[in-house]
Each structure stands twice: as structure tokens, then as C-alpha cells.
Amino acid sequence: MTTQARTFTRHARSVGRARDYVASLVGAADRADDIRVCVSELVTNALRHTPAGRVFLVRVRAEEHLVRIEVHDAGDGEPRVCSPADTDDRGRGLLLVAALADDWGTTDRHGPGKVVWAAFKLPGVPPAQ
Known part of the structure; x- marks a missing residue:
């Protein structure tokens, strides 16, 4: 298993930077497009909920x-899947992640805030028993 991590500033440009980092x-792994979309959604939520002057x-x-x-x-709060109206311009991020x-x-994490995560099985994963 490999683990890599990077911090980003609370700035709109960080969404693209985090997506590019991941x-x-x-790379070109199967599901790379799904992973990139979910990174964008999770990071966008982090930007909205991270206090000014903090990093994520x-x-x-x-x-x-x-x-x-x-x-x-x-940030405070517990992320939840919303049920936006067709005319709403936000509230679909976690719907996309769930899909x-x-x-x-x-x-929970050490200190204030939370960890929001998404997992992606890659081809070759044995089915659950």
C-alpha cells in the first residue's frame, strides 16, 4: 500500500490543483475519471466548510x-447527501460521490473538523463473500 498526502490552501484554484495531484x-487507472470527479466534489465541500486561514x-x-x-x-458540520430541486445550483456533490x-x-480526525472519504474498487477485486 502506498499513501501520499498534500495540503492545499483555502482557495478556488485548489480544486483543480487537488484534482491534478490525485x-x-x-494515472490512467481504471476509474480515474470517477476518482477525479469525486475529488473535485469533496474538495469543493472542504473549501466551503474550512475556516478562513486554514488549509485542508x-x-x-x-x-x-x-x-x-x-x-x-x-470545518464544522456533518456532510450529508441533499435532495436538491431541479432549479437549485448546488447540493449535488455528495449525490455524485455516492453514485x-x-x-x-x-x-473524526485529531483536532477540529472531519475526514470525508471515497473508496474505489479497481478491476480484479474479488466479490464480497
Whole structure:
């Protein structure tokens, strides 16, 4: 298993930078497009919920048949899947993550905030028994 992590500033440009960072680690792996979309959504949420002046961390854990993306932020609140109206211009991020990732969730972290993660099974994963 390999684990890589990088911090990003609370700035709109960090969404693309985090997406590029993760893409450089997963390369052309199967599901790379799904992973990139989910990174964008998780990082966008971190930007909205990270207090000014704080940074957030993106961690990628890669195993032979699994990639787990974690976004650590210092923001309050518990992420939840919304049910936006057709005319709403936000609220679909976690719907996309839930649809594209094989699993996702939140965990506590040391200090303020939370970790929001998404996991992606890669081809060759044996079915659950």
C-alpha cells in the first residue's frame, strides 16, 4: 500500500490543483475519471466548510485493487447527501460521490473538523463473500 498526502490552501484554484495531484497519483487507472470527479466534489465541500486561514489535506491511499481518497478539513458540520430541486445550483456533490464511488463516508480526525472519504474498487477485486 502506498499513501501520499498534500495540503492545499483555502482557495478556488485548489480544486483543480487537488484534482491534478490525485490524477498524477492514480494515472490512467481504471476509474480515474470517477476518482477525479469525486475529488473535485469533496474538495469543493472542504473549501466551503474550512475556516478562513486554514488549509485542508488530501490523502490518497492506493492498494492493488483499491484507491481511497480522503479530504481532511477543519470545518464544522456533518456532510450529508441533499435532495436538491431541479432549479437549485448546488447540493449535488455528495449525490455524485455516492453514485460514482463504491463507498464513502466520514470519520473524526485529531483536532477540529472531519475526514470525508471515497473508496474505489479497481478491476480484479474479488466479490464480497
